[in-house]
Amino acid sequence: MTSAIDSLFSHDDFVRRHIGPDEGEQQQMLEKVGAESLDDLIRQTVPAAILRGDMPLPAPQGEMDTLAELRRIAQQNKVAKSYIGMGYHDTITPPVILRNVLENPGWYTAYTPYQPEIAQGRLEALLNFQQMAMDLTGLELANASLLDEATAAAEAMALCKRVARKNKSNVFLIDQNCHPQTIAVVKTRALPLGLEVQVADVAATIASTDCFGVLLQYPGSDGQVTDLRPTLDIARERDISTVVAADILSLLLLTPPGEQGADIVIGSAQRFGVPMGFGGPHAAFMATRESFKRSLPGRIIGVSVDSKGRRALRMAMQTREQHIRREKATSNICTSQALLAVMAVFYAIYHGPEGLQRIAKRCNRLAGIFAAGLKQLGYTCNEQFFDTIVVDTGEETSAIADAAEAQLINLRRLPGKLSVSFNECSSLDDLTSLWSLFSKGQALPNVSEIDRQLGDLPGIPADLQRSSSFLTHPIFNQYHSETEMLRYMKRLENRDIALNHSMIALGSCTMKLNATSEMIPITWPEFARIHPFAPRDQVAGYLEMIDQLEAQLVACTGYDRFSMQPNAGSQGEYAGLLAIKRYHESRGDFQRDLCLIPSSAHGTNPASAAMAGMSVIIVACDKQGNVDIADLKQKAEQHRDQLAAVMVTYPSTHGVFEEGIREICNIVHDCGGQVYVDGANMNALVGVAAPGEFGADVSHLNLHKTFCIPHGGGGPGMGPIGVKAHLAPFLPNHPVAPVKGVESENDTISAATYGSAGILPISWTYIRLMGASGLKKATQVAILNANYVAKRLAEFYPILYTGRHDRVAHECIIDLRPLKEASGISEEDIAKRLMDYGFHAPTMSFPVPGTLMIEPTESESLYELDRFCEAMIQIRGEIAQVEAGEFPLEDNPLVNAPHSHNDTVSSDWPHPYSREQAAFPVPGLRANKFWPSVSRIDNVYGDRNLFCACPPIESYQQ
Structure with missing residues (x-):
């Protein structure tokens, strides 16, 4: 029995605020639909055979208590000076962008711009992003962002294969000086598509290697700046498509890859004002030649006209994007990183070309001074660089790196070497701290003296220094005062409908409240400023929060394990199907490569199956929109020996709780297949039914739907996968920051171990606030x-x-x-x-x-x-x-x-x-x-x- 004092200290106010109709309104609505209570309505709607008992989650908790609990967890993370690099760098988000975009529901609660007339502001910002990518890379066309640099490289590989006409090779050649996480993701993507990845010194082997495409890193993962032109020239002569993964800040000083002859340039826009966030979310960019425009993956913002002949923006070729390429797909991209792309381009607009170049020159000069000082201390390092110095440290490597970490200074460890990457947050004082780690008691070099002797653009060869203009459009040159920047962003915001204006009733998209208290933690430095490859003893808070979120999702779904690596729903589908494929292969069932998919499925389902190396057979639906069980049974029996999986959405894509879901699961299991339940409609299941209990083997969850991560105008998203115990050994892993308890050789889906970890606190907070009863x-x-x-x-x-x-x-x-x-x-x-x-x-x-x-x-x-x-x-x-x-x-x-x-x-x-x-x-x-x-x-x-x-x-x- 609840006492008076208990009721006064009840913390279910958040549940009341999250749920729109109050108790009286719910009763009116129940009367309208003909149900006595919410429980009665559920009994009438959900099959009795799948109703579950109570979820093993705590009671709801108040907002202040929840934020205090998460703050205690976050404070276990140690915010270090990060010089690790590898595509992730500390940066400064201009406060005007932090407050008015990242923390503004007018930007973060908008939906993908499929209705362009009410999304003109976001579309203009994304068009600006495309222009920025084109200008900096020296190419003719760009898309409106992809998920991260590694998956962008994988998409680029598929693009190279799509545009190959005469070149029939199945080999994709990757330079050994690419980032290891990029190599791992590309290898994962290539294998099911029947493509072979070879890692080598591309400059030395391209003339003798039969391949359809190559991937180069610029500057290299070891910081080295090299002339790409000889390699690109050979590739062109041999009809080989070329991809360059480029550091976006370096392109302000280096000759762009497009000007050197590259066909495709990809990379991350993270260091343009977007926090590291333990790996994401960050907007990748992809630019290419005009001739590749019909094969370019992802979203392309195009200029059109309205019915009165006025200029208007829309997603060009959006039907292709919305429905993907189904079973003939080599890409299932359905999520971009719109919010992060907007932040990155606003950063470029705010600083302008001169301000951006000044930031790049500062990073370069710090690297030059540091390298000169190291030479005075007796060390050798790379002579050509942009912002990364790799020091030969031999047997001293571990001792120096350990001493650095003890001072919360993170260096990248390489065999017999240490790598130091400078960033926007680095200062002159940092040079002294770094030199002291290498000095062995020697007098430290003098910063001012080295600076006086150092030439312009140290480490960058004269023939690789950028000479072409960039960001010349007035958009990038007129909003440099905070007043003007604020007004420009507000002007764009006012052209978009978001949840702060009215309901967005999009079926299968679940546009629900993204509560302010859920959003607050993502800007805390303890979450925002953590490098994804930081030492494990510095990220105890992140690991605890992720472990707790996994336990929460296990409780919600009935699965046994989760992987947080997939950074979009489409990536979650792909990861889940790969786990199924690896499971069958572990049992010797290499012939199981067929996936049954209902005709009502979203285009990412057959696209993901095709990318996982499965063939697709479509199952009919009946007149009520349910899976035709007779057709499913006939096809499952017909292909019993080849059946790998069925992919179903539950409740169905048609918005109905199918009575036969357990029978569907049993039919597929009896034929040796696995059951993939698409989690897009999980908002109709949490607390009522659990896919892991009614027969499913794996699901991805759209955290940007059911679990309150905002859509951000078309990204960020997160698509973690939950699996039953027998599939757990086949969850994704990572070559740089491995997951405990998972085989080291497992597939790598995203560039970072935990995908877009920086937004996971949103879902953790939502579940903690709602508790079992609230959910x-x-x-x-x-x-x-x-x-x-x-x-x-x-x-x-x-x-x-x-x-x-x-x-x-x-x-x-x-x-x-x-x-x-x-x-x-x-x-x-x-x-x-x-x-x-x-x-x-x-x-x-x-x-x-x-x-x-x-x-x-x-x-x-x-x-x-x-x-x-x-x-x-x-x-x-x-x-x-x-x-x-x-x-x-x-x-x-x-x-x-x-x-x-x-x-x-x-x-x-x-x-x-x-x-x-x-x-x-x-x-x-x-x-x-x-x-x-x-x-x-x-x-x-x-x-x-x-x-x-x-x-x-x-x-x-x-």
């Missing part, structure tokens, strides 16, 4: 909200799929095909018209063409759900006016939507409906109106006239 209630209310929306809209739009008692899971699909046939109004017209009401559209034409899939999440209040439903009902009325002939099909509020402010104030208004109906279809909009900044965008024009660089400044002013 279960969140799931129940998510299902309640979806059924409430379905019930309200069913009178006006057909609900396509329902389960028992006409219930949906956490999302519902409304079928617009009959309406389109009767009126000519399409699902796209309705999606665009919703913008005039201040809403982002639900998921359009997925998984069924001609539909909208709505997922309201548990965080939306009854007021907001009703506001959305009333907008949809009002739109149905507008469609009726078209059906009745009151508005012509070619000129009505829907086909002309969205209506920008420019449209409604124009002196020319030729439409048969009023400006008021266009802009203010419901009265509440007069008090709070979001204006789309452009009219409907011409998709076809943008794809036919692919232009992915910043337009002249005059077009912005127009």
Whole structure:
């Protein structure tokens, strides 16, 4: 029995604030849908055979107590001076960017810009990112970011293979001076695709090696700056595609690889103001030749026009990106790092070309002074460098490195050598501290004296010094005061709809509250400033937090082990399928390479299976949207000896709890296969049912969906995988910072051991705040909200799929095909018209063409759900006016939507409906109106006239 004092000290306030409808509103909604209680609704909706008992998690905890607990954990990490390098460097996030982007829900709660009319700000920032990558690499085309440098290298390898015409080799040649984590990820990606990776001295072997592509590091992993041109020239003569992994800061001083003849340049934009975060999230970049544009992976932001002929931005070729390449894929990229790309390009805009070059010169000069001082102390080191000095230390290597770590100075250990990489945070005082480690009691060199004697750009050969201009566009040259920078970022923010404006009812995307208290820890230095390859005794806090998060996710899912390495849902799928493949191979079942996938699956499912070296057979769905069990059974039996896995999403992609999920698992297991349950819809399961208990062997979890990491306008994401015990030995590992208890030779999925570890505190905090009871209630209310929306809209739009008692899971699909046939109004017209009401559209034409899939999440209040439903009902009325002939099909509020402010104030208004109906279809909009900044965008024009660089400044002013 709860006492009075217990109730006063109850800490479930966060649960109440996370869940939108209060108790009274929940009761109203339950009455509307015909259920007595939340438990009753769940009994009506979820198959009894999979309902679970209580989760082994603590009770909810208050925000202040939770933050204090996490602070104690974080303080076990030691923030050291990091000179490890290897693609990760300490940096300074300008406070104006920290406060107004990373800590601003206007930026971090937006969704992927599939509806570009209400994402023009983010699209402009990403277009700027592309321009930055093109300028710095010396190439003609860039995408809007990838996951990290290592996976970008793997994508580049696949790109080389796609564009190979006459070259039929299957060998990809990697220079031995590439970062070890990059080599490991590329090897993992190559093997299932039937490609062979050879690691060698490329300059010495390229003339005699039969290969389709090569990967070089610039500068090398050992800091060496070498002329790429001789190697690139040979490659060109032999029809070999070339990839260069480049340090982005070095490109401000070094001749860009594109100017030297490289076909593709990749790298990380991390050191442009994005914290190390123990490995991520960071935006990778990829630039290439114009001729490769139709094969480039990831997202490309393009310049198009709207219906009034005005310049407008959109994701070019977004259908390719949204649906991936299915079973013929060599890439399953579905997540970019939009938020981090935005931060990186704002850093470039804030500093401008001169400021960036000054930072690069400072790093280079520190390295030059340090190297000169080492020579005075009797050491030898590399003569050519940008910011990294590798010192011959012989038998003294461990002693010096250990002494350094005792002073919280981290150096990179190499056989008989130590590597020291300088960064933006390095200072002149650091030189003295470093020299003292090597001095053996000798007098330390004099910084000022060496500086006076040192020439410009030490370590960089004259013929490799950059001479070409870069970042000349006015965007990079006019926002250098904080006032102007602040206003520019705010101007872009105001062009986007994010969760701080209204609900985003995207089915299968779970746009829920990303609470401020969950976000606070990611900027703590104890989490933000940790190098992913720091010594283990310096990262005890991270390891404890990750271990606890693994235990939390085990409790939520019923699995036995988790790997936090996959840094996107797509990477999680891939890692899970590789674990299945390795498991079969360990038992001698090398022939098991076939994956069964329902026809309703997201495109990443067959794409991931193809990348894992599996062939795909599609399983039919029945008229209710369920997996056709008879078809599944027939195909599983037919391919019994080859069956590796089935991939199913549960609840189904159609938003229904399939009654036969246990039978599906049993059929596949009986035929020797494994069951992969896609975790995209886990928000309908936590606390109610557990895939690890109802028959699944592996799942990835989208932490950026169910567990509150924000979408960031298209990334960051995290996709850790949970497995049953028999698959645990096949989880990913890492060559630089291995995971205990996992085989050292296992696959490497991401550049860092724990993927984008810097955002894992968000999910840890969410689970701790909610506790077992709060998480279960969140799931129940998510299902309640979806059924409430379905019930309200069913009178006006057909609900396509329902389960028992006409219930949906956490999302519902409304079928617009009959309406389109009767009126000519399409699902796209309705999606665009919703913008005039201040809403982002639900998921359009997925998984069924001609539909909208709505997922309201548990965080939306009854007021907001009703506001959305009333907008949809009002739109149905507008469609009726078209059906009745009151508005012509070619000129009505829907086909002309969205209506920008420019449209409604124009002196020319030729439409048969009023400006008021266009802009203010419901009265509440007069008090709070979001204006789309452009009219409907011409998709076809943008794809036919692919232009992915910043337009002249005059077009912005127009």
